[in-house]
Amino acid sequence: MPRTSASIVYKTLKDRILSGTLAAGDHIREEELATDLGCSRTPVREAIRQLEAEGLLELSPHKGAYVTSWTDEDIAQIYQMRLLLEGRASKLAASKIKEFHLEKLCVLAEEMERASKGTRPDRFSLITDLNNAFHGIVHEASGETMLISTLKGIIQVSMVRNTFSLYSKEQLSRSMNHHRELITALSHQDPEWAEAVMHCHIRSARWVTKPRS
Template identity: 40%
Template sequence: MTAADRVYAIIKQRILDGQYPADSYVREATIGHELELSRTPIREALRRLVSDGWVEVIPHHGARVVSWTQRDVEEVFELRVLLEPQVVRRAASRIDATQLDSLGELACHMEQLCERGDDQAIDEIAGLNNRFHAELITAADSPRLQRLLEAIVQVPVSRRSFHHYSDEELHGSMRHHREIIRALAAGDGEWAASVMRAHILAARAAQLHPPARQAHESQQQQRRSAR
């Protein structure tokens, strides 16, 4: 890993974790002082982050973290629902036993974390979920699909999406993982694609619409305020 690679990974992770919130600026001097690096690798990393859509250059101000609107999120899910079913459709005829075992282990770990349900567990589920989908892409053996999805899915909303799930939605996502694995084990690409489509649409609904428990909590708070 080069110095620029390291800076890129650190800044991207901080964006995902919310340390650099939307519309905040990533300062070259601050990063350089913290990591004890010259500005050359930092500028290279920032150019890559701009190219990948994480930050934007504001003239005379610097690099600003991109703010994702609801329309942006909707577009990401529209593209995912087109591409990811094709991923598992291809994977069904190409996946091997080792990859199936890996998917099963990831699913099991996510289910265990799901029972905890705290914020740290949700963050861990998000990371494992990314690995689960990455394993599917690897099994599909399509570099073109991989490049497309890496450009689309690696956005700030993807890592934080599980925090929008209700308990029911979270458990439903886990069931989708298991059914995708069963479909792949059976070599049934159409079954796998159908479940993946439902999985992405459910994720979109959870991301774009507050779950019932949040609405209920909001209503309760409004009633208390009105008293």
């Protein structure tokens, strides 16, 4: 899909940030990254600016780019935003959802369950991708373009810290149950139920990376 150098750099850099290869606060040198990826500085700069706009990088003039460090307070606020926005998305989706949405959700839920019971070492990143796709379908079903694009940015940020590899067996199973319950609520076209399930789902995810306090 991405055929320009800039988009390749973008994707690579974003992967490294989301996967934790690049840690919070790390300094990114344009030249270094350019030679590393075998292109000139211009595409690298473009990728960096784009990631800055998404909030994954912070850049200060003449100094360079740094991987954004999120405070615990930031993370807490991001979850509050997800609560508000994904709650609304679920609510809206319940009234508008189409059959093919429900079918996709079922398939994704099933694949996630299969993946979570497996033992492949890369299963967590697979679950992450499936989970993102699942939430994406719910958002799409809400039919609100603006809500969808806002959510995309916010969720991405909350994914920097949250990995399914941190989930306990119990937490993972609860998450899967939420997916099932959400599908049921949506298929019954019950907005309040759908919103409530989503609230449970997000609130429970909130406590994975940060057990107490």
